Structure formats: C-alpha cells, structure tokens
Amino acid sequence: MAGEVALRRIERExxxxxxxxxxxxxxxxxxxxxxSTLTLRHLAETFGVSVTPVRDAVSRLVALGVLELxxxxxxxxxxxxxxxxxxxxxxxxxxxxxxxxxxxxxxxxRESANxxxxxxxxxxxxxxxxxxxxxxxxxRFHFSVYALAEVPILSGIIENLWLRAGPVLSLVVPDYVLTxxxxxxxxxxxxxxxxxxxALARKETAADIVEAxxxxxxxxxxxxxxxxx
Amino acid sequence: MAGEVALRRIERExxxxxxxxxxxxxxxxxxxxxxSTLTLRHLAETFGVSVTPVRDAVSRLVALGVLELxxxxxxxxxxxxxxxxxxxxxxxxxxxxxxxxxxxxxxxxRESANxxxxxxxxxxxxxxxxxxxxxxxxxRFHFSVYALAEVPILSGIIENLWLRAGPVLSLVVPDYVLTxxxxxxxxxxxxxxxxxxxALARKETAADIVEAxxxxxxxxxxxxxxxxx
DNA sequence: TATCGATGTTTGTTATAACAAACAACAAGA
DNA sequence: TCTTGTTGTTTGTTATAACAAACATCGATA
Numbered sequence: 108m109a110g111e112v113a114l115r116r117i118e119r120e121x122x123x124x125x126x127x128x129x130x131x132x133x134x135x136x137x138x139x140x141x142x143s144t145l146t147l148r149h150l151a152e153t154f155g156v157s158v159t160p161v162r163d164a165v166s167r168l169v170a171l172g173v174l175e176l177x178x179x180x181x182x183x184x185x186x187x188x189x190x191x192x193x194x195x196x197x198x199x200x201x202x203x204x205x206x207x208x209x210x211x212x213x214x215x216x217r218e219s220a221n222x223x224x225x226x227x228x229x230x231x232x233x234x235x236x237x238x239x240x241x242x243x244x245x246x247r248f249h250f251s252v253y254a255l256a257e258v259p260i261l262s263g264i265i266e267n268l269w270l271r272a273g274p275v276l277s278l279v280v281p282d283y284v285l286t287x288x289x290x291x292x293x294x295x296x297x298x299x300x301x302x303x304x305x306a307l308a309r310k311e312t313a314a315d316i317v318e319a320x321x322x323x324x325x326x327x328x329x330x331x332x333x334x335x336x
Numbered sequence: 337m338a339g340e341v342a343l344r345r346i347e348r349e350x351x352x353x354x355x356x357x358x359x360x361x362x363x364x365x366x367x368x369x370x371x372s373t374l375t376l377r378h379l380a381e382t383f384g385v386s387v388t389p390v391r392d393a394v395s396r397l398v399a400l401g402v403l404e405l406x407x408x409x410x411x412x413x414x415x416x417x418x419x420x421x422x423x424x425x426x427x428x429x430x431x432x433x434x435x436x437x438x439x440x441x442x443x444x445x446r447e448s449a450n451x452x453x454x455x456x457x458x459x460x461x462x463x464x465x466x467x468x469x470x471x472x473x474x475x476r477f478h479f480s481v482y483a484l485a486e487v488p489i490l491s492g493i494i495e496n497l498w499l500r501a502g503p504v505l506s507l508v509v510p511d512y513v514l515t516x517x518x519x520x521x522x523x524x525x526x527x528x529x530x531x532x533x534x535a536l537a538r539k540e541t542a543a544d545i546v547e548a549x550x551x552x553x554x555x556x557x558x559x560x561x562x563x564x565x
Numbered sequence: 566t567a568t569c570g571a572t573g574t575t576t577g578t579t580a581t582a583a584c585a586a587a588c589a590a591c592a593a594g595a
Numbered sequence: 596t597c598t599t600g601t602t603g604t605t606t607g608t609t610a611t612a613a614c615a616a617a618c619a620t621c622g623a624t625a
Contacts, residue, residue: 119586121409121608123395146576157610162577166352166392167399172492179617180350180577194489201430260423260500263401264493271489348616350578375606386580391607408587409607 123160126150130164134173134184134270136242137277141186141332144177173270187275189324189331195272196320202265203249203316204309209256211300211308218255219301225251226293238281245280248293252300252312275323275333283322292318351385352392358383359393363402363413363499365471366506370415370561373406402499416504418553418560424501425549429542431494432478436525436541437534438485447484448530454480455522467510474509477522481529481541504552504562512551521547 130150133139151161165182168174177183187195214222225248232241246269253262269276292315299308327333359379362368374394376387383390394411397403406412416424443451454477461470475498482491498505521544528537556562 119608123608148576158577159609159611163392163395163608167396170396170399172489191489194487197434197487198431198490198493201434202427205426205430258423258426260401260420261427264427264496267493348578352578377606387607388579388581392578 121160122154122156123163126154126156126161126164127167129154130168131173131270134168135246135273135277136239137274139184139274141184141274144181144183145174146181171267171270173267173273184274185271186332187272189327189333192272192275192320192323192333195268196316199265199268199272199316200313202261202268203253204313206253206256206258206261206265207296207300207308207312208305209258209261210252211303211305213257214255214300214303216301219297222248222251222297222300226297229293233284238284241284242277242280252296255300276319278333279323279326283319286322350389351383352389355379355383355385355389355393356396359397360402360499363397364475364502364506365468366503368413368503370413370503373410373412374403375410400496400499402496402502413503414500415561416501418556418562421501421504421549421552421562424497425545428494428497428501428545431490431497432482432545433538433542435482435485435487435490435494436529436537438487438490439481440529440532440534440537442486443484443529443532445530448526451477451480451526451529455526458522462513467513470513471506471509481525484529505548507562508552508555512548515551 130145139145145165147158147161147165150165151158154161165174169176169182174182175185185191225244229241229244229248232244250262250266253265256262292311295311296308296315299305299311323333368374376390376394379394380387380390394403398405398411403411404414414420454473458470458473458477461473479491479495482494485491521540524540525537525544528534528540552562
C-alpha cells in the first residue's frame with residue numbers, strides 16, 4: 108500500500124444529523140420566517156429523504172427550545188417576543204460574560220492575534236456591505252472567544268441561546284451594524300483579552316449584548332413582536 | 337349537559353414523550369449506572385413500545401447533552417469526570433446565582449412562606465433518614481426558588497444542568513447531607529429571599545453549589561471519576 | 566342565503582421490516 | 596498455540612404503511 112494517497116476516515120453521517128445541521132444553519136441565518144410552521148413531509152421532500160430523519164432533527168430542535176410546538180404538535184418557528192428576548196439577554200450577559208472572563212485569563216499572544224485577524228476580516232466585509240458573510244464572521248468571532256475559555260458545556264449553552272435568538276438577530280443585522288459608528292465593542296473585547304483583563308472582557312461583552320438588545324427593543328411594536336426596521 | 341362532572345381535557349400524550357419522562361426521571365434519580373450503554377431495543381421492550389418513540393426520546397436526551405454518544409452511535413450514561421463537574425459548577429453558580437437574585441427581588445411574603453414550609457418538610461425527611469424523597473424535595477425546593485425569578489428560559493437551562501449532574505449527585509446525596517451539620521445554606525437562601533436581599537441570595541446559592549462540588553471533588557479517584565463514598 | 570354535516574385531505578405518531586456496520590464466536594490452517 | 600477467515604448476532608438507521616386527529620371543502624337543507 109506504499110505510495111497511496113492519504114486516505115480520510117470514512118464517516119457516513121446519519122441523515123438525521125444532516126437534516127439537523129441544515130435546519131440549524133437555516134435558523135441561524137434567519138431563512139425561516141418567524142411564526143411559520145414546518146411540516147415534516149414538506150421538509151422531507153425538500154431534503155429528499157423520508158420523514159424519519161427529518162422528524163428526528165425537528166424533535167431535537169424542539170427539545171433544545173429552538174423550535175416551538177404548534178397547535179397540533181407541529182413545529183413552528185418562534186417569533187421572539189420582547190420579554191423572551193429580555194430573558195435571553197439576561198442569560199447571555201451572565202454566560203458570555205463569564206466565558207469572556209475565562210478567555211482573557213487563558214489566552215496567550217497567539218490567540219489574541221488570531222482574534223485581531225478576525226476583527227480585520229469583519230471590518231473589510233462591512234466596508235463591502237456584505238452583511239450575509241458578516242453575520243457568519245460575527246458568529247465565528249464570538250465563538251472563537253468563548254472557545255478560549257475551554258469550557259465546552261458553556262459554549263454549548265451559549266450556542267443554544269444564539270440559536271434561539273437567531274431568527275431575530277439576523278433580521279436586523281444589516282441595519283444594526285450601520286448604526287455602530289464609534290463604539291466598537293469587539294475591538295475592546297479583543298484588547299481586554301490581549302491584556303489579560305478578565306473583568307474588562309466581561310464588561311465589554313455584556314455591553315455588546317445589552318446594546319444589541321436595546322436596538323432590538325426599539326424595533327418592537329405594541330404587540331411585543333420585533334419586526335424589520 | 338347540566339349537572340355533569342367537570343371534565344378534563346383529554347390529552348393523549350405521545351409515547352415518545354412518556355419515554356422521555358421515564359428516562360429523565362431515571363437519570364435524575366441516578367437509577368442508571370454511569371458508563372452503561374442503553375440499547376434501543378432493550379428500552380423498547382422494557383417500556384412495551386416499539387423502538388421509534390424510544391429512539392425519539394434518547395435522541396433528544398443526547399441533543400440535550402444528558403446522554404452521550406458511544407462508539408457505534410449508542411447512547412451511554414456519562415460518568416461525570418471531575419473537570420466536567422467543575423464546568424457544570426461554574427455555569428451553575430452563574431445561572432442559579434442570578435436566578436436566586438431575581439427571585440429575591442420578586443418574591444413576596446406568600447412565596448417566602450412557601451419556601452419555608454418546604455424547608456421544614458426537608459428537615460423532617462432528613463430526620464427520618466428517607467434520602468430518596470429528600471432528593472426529590474431538595475430538587476423541588478431549588479426549582480421553586482428559580483421559578484420565582486419568572487425567567488423560564490433560565491429555569492430550563494438550569495434543569496438541563498441538573499440532568500447532567502444527576503447521575504453523580506444522587507450517588508452521594510445520602511452521605512453528603514449527613515456531613516452538613518451546622519451550615520444550612522438552604523435556610524440562608526430563604527432568609528435572604530424573605531428580606532429581598534438579592535445579593536445575599538446569590539451568594540448563598542453559589543456557596544451551596546460550590547460546597548457540594550467540593551464534596552464531590554473529594555470523592556474523585558486518580559482517574560478523575562467520582563465514585564460512591 | 567346561511568348553517569350544519571359529511572367527506573376528503575393534511576399531518577403528526579407509531580409499528581414494522583429491511584439494511585448496514587460492528588462485534589462475537591468459532592473453526593481451520595500455519 | 597496463535598492467527599485468520601467466516602458466520603451469526605446485535606444494534607443503530609431509514610423507508611414505508613397504517614392510524615388518528617384536526618382541518619378544509621363542499622353540498623344539502625332550513
């Protein structure tokens with residue numbers, strides 16, 4: 108077997124896993140309208156599989172609180188009400204603040220430089236008005252910070268919170284980033300981490316979350332629903 | 337239809353839901369040995385249903401991080417390693433501390449009295465050496481506190497964390513409660529809530545969690561696994 | 566015209582069978 | 596005796612069909 112090409116491990120990922128990932132990314136990208144109901148057979152036809160793996164994926168997303176249970180047991184995309192958003196924000200400030208704190212106490216020069224590089228990429232994408240990829244880079248940046256905390260359970264819970272807020276966050280990102288002229292919380296977070304200042308990293312992270320929450324709150328109608336600006 | 341007995345809404349709960357609840361309670365009660373693998377067909381036979389609803393329940397528990405994925409995609413009961421326990425403790429102090437804080441700022445006299453009543457019941461059960469029901473009352477007490485915060489998302493995440501720590505917590509509860517002679521953190525939490533002192537409620541809640549963590553840590557062997565005392 | 570009831574359709578739920586991968590047991594050959 | 600190949604079993608995965616509940620449609624009757 109000498110001279111062979113390096114072979115990768117073959118891993119047949121289950122169809123339910125693929126369906127889960129597809130739905131997850133769609134939710135994170137805000138490609139499902141809040142309030143719309145997802146039917147198993149429709150999704151199954153779209154994915155080209157049977158209802159079994161689709162039901163598996165949907166069932167898990169419901170268990171994670173990412174999808175809600177409609178009137179007949181149907182899965183519906185939740186439209187985030189303003190008080191639910193306040194709850195998510197509360198938990199996010201606690202958890203992401205703590206994660207940023209831990210990241211600052213653990214990160215070295217190498218990790219800080221990596222974060223700074225990501226910041227540059229984000230700025231470039233904003234200048235190019237490419238908000239779709241900004242949404243992705245923005246997410247990657249935050250989770251890079253939280254990964255530095257080396258507490259996988261924490262990262263997992265945070266990811267779940269982002270999934271819950273996903274449909275709304277992506278809704279307003281284009282307008283929101285344009286309103287952020289002066290204060291760049293992300294740069295401040297990276298600075299704090301580079302200096303090993305955990306308390307500051309926590310403070311700036313919490314401020315970043317609260318400011319986004321305040322913006323979303325300003326868009327809420329009298330019924331508490333958040334709509335595009 | 338006059339003079340009829342009040343009829344309750346008939347709700348056929350899906351079998352997958354029942355299986356989920358059964359597994360959940362078994363995990364919380366520590367009735368599964370850490371490290372043991374759960375096979376779908378065996379569980380299905382035990383519950384008297386087909387593998388479909390069982391798979392549904394197991395799949396959800398895996399997604400929640402309560403069960404782990406074994407070598408061949410099988411579900412195994414995680415044996416909590418000491419560093420994973422440290423991570424859970426970190427998140428628990430943040431979240432349950434915040435929940436206790438919110439509870440203290442919202443609770444009135446009626447709610448405080450309710451908590452005090454629960455404390456009395458717990459003390460009586462300890463005197464009777466009935467640790468199985470103490471485990472249940474203890475859980476109810478804590479979640480009564482967190483329910484007062486009126487942040488369902490927060491309660492849900494905390495419940496998930498308890499589920500993860502369940503197999504280990506229930507393992508040591510009998511011995512642990514006997515070591516607690518003087519300091520009764522639970523009474524201190526209720527006092528703080530009754531006085532509306534959020535900061536103190538948070539502090540005592542965190543201390544309660546950290547002390548349990550320290551006890552568990554003292555039981556860990558050189559491999560990091562926690563075994564019964 | 567409006568209301569009520571029957572009927573067909575949609576949709577989540579469940580059992581079952583077929584499938585594939587991995588493990589276990591065992592026998593044959595070096 | 597040790598290794599190797601084969602066979603049978605276990606187990607997660609997936610498709611399919613049957614089922615039940617709810618909804619929609621439509622026609623008949625008052």
